[in-house]
Amino acid sequence: MTNVYLNGRFLMARQSGVQRVARRIVLALDDLLNEQPDINNKYHLVCPEGEMDISLRSISTIRLPSTGQRFEQASLPRACADGLLVNLANSGPLTHNNSIVMMHDAQVWTTPKSYSPAFRLWYKSVQPLLGRRARKVLTVSAFSADNLMSHGVVETAPTVIHNGVDHILDAAPEPDVLDRLGVTSRSYIFAFASAQPHKNTRLLLDLAKFSDAPEIVLAGDLPDNASPTENIIRTGKISDGALRTLYENALCFALPSLTEGFGLPAGEAMTCDCPVLAAKAGALTEIYSQAAIMLDPHNPKDWLSAIQGLANNPKERQALIDKGRKRAATLTWARAAETLRRIIGETLEADTAQRAAKAS
Known part of the structure; x- marks a missing residue:
């Protein structure tokens, strides 16, 4: 059974639109797994220490004794080394190569005055690295996909998963x-x-x-x-x-x-x-x-x-x-979760096919 880890850092951040999207996709994915269990893969939400106001039935939770960048860049990649890591809130560890990352927009590039200098510096340094290292990049609209491409954040077109409302x-x-x-x-x-x-x-x-x-x-x-x-x-x-x-x-x-x-x-x-x-x-x-x-x-x-x-x-x-x-009515979290689960499944199936090819 393959481990699929979900980056839970979004639980500890100020709840902006990005964090709300991550939370809702995780909740909808949990509902989907409860209705249609995955017999081949085990899902885990990996969280930093602190209060955790999310209740899940089919996704297990793993708590790590760290917070902030230490959690995401050090503790998280070590804990998830044996599986696929899914990052749903723009950021993720730079040292975990078996990952999927959702980048919601490229507004640090298109509207830099809306963000602090420190925030701009961090995102402009980290996101292109994540975009190149991730096995797949997701985003929330074709507009965001085009912007991420045009600013060199990603090299191939991201896959679009529309938000639910x-x-x-x-x-x-x-x-x-x-x-x-x-x-x-x-x-x-x-x-x-x-x-x-x-x-x-x-x-x-x-x-x-x-x-x-x-x-x-x-x-x-x-x-x-x-x-x-x-x-x-x-x-x-x-x-x-x-x-x-x-x-x-x-x-x-x-x-x-x-x-x-x-x-x-x-x-x-x-x-x-x-x-x-x-x-x-x-x-x-x-x-x-x-x-x-x-x-x-x-x-x-x-x-x-x-x-x-x-x-x-x-x-x-x-x-x-x-x-x-x-x-x-066409923009539901259930539909977003179904799309995410399909993408995760396709990524893991590619691993299985690659291992089979090497063994033959």
Whole structure:
């Protein structure tokens, strides 16, 4: 029986989109293995020391007494030396040659100002090495695959596994968040704010300045020196249940990013029957153009016009909801896990064939 190890460092990192993707794929893979056991391979989640808030049935867990880079670059490769190592959160050990790595985007190269100098230096040093040493590189969109190729991070085209977006339905709605924020159903636009320049929060702040702009509910951090108008409502830290409620009750969701490797929040919104306005940028066009209103990320007037169109035309809004629901139904974590399991199986079958050829 062959050992398949999953790099569990994502459990100890701040839960950004990358860590959420890794967690959800592992959970979906565990469900798949529970329903369809793998009699040839044994799966293990290898974790650093510390609290571990993930419950698995078919994937065993291995705890190592280290954290951070020491865990990933020293303890992890030693513990996984006898098997295939799968890294789902951009990074992995440089000394483990029998590995698969998922790189979510190339934004350290395309939008360097969104990251600290230390982060840029580390990623620009490590990712090309991982890309060359990994047996297979995965990513989340054709756009990200092209960017990773064009910046020399990988030499051959990565295999695309689209993210799932159905996790948002696991959280029970929390309707009291509307009263807490002082908003009513269909009266506001929902969006995420970020200090990272490529998230383009400035467009939302400019949109709010129009006299006929609706209230805009923002989750996340504002850019430095931002001066939000009175119709900007900050959520503060919110739970997944509150997030679901805000999607379900918004007039629409706005995602004006200048680039995205996938754009997970747009899919979450579609899952919650919330119509989506998205920028014509990055992977957003590839993933969502058939189910969202696609707009110029530099023109807030276009966004206001689209918002007013949805507010004044319920049939148009409902048609967009229907398209979004249909698109979201194709983006599931179960499908992502099935694809990952197939890729792992193909990689291990290649090993078996190679050993058989050497023996003959």
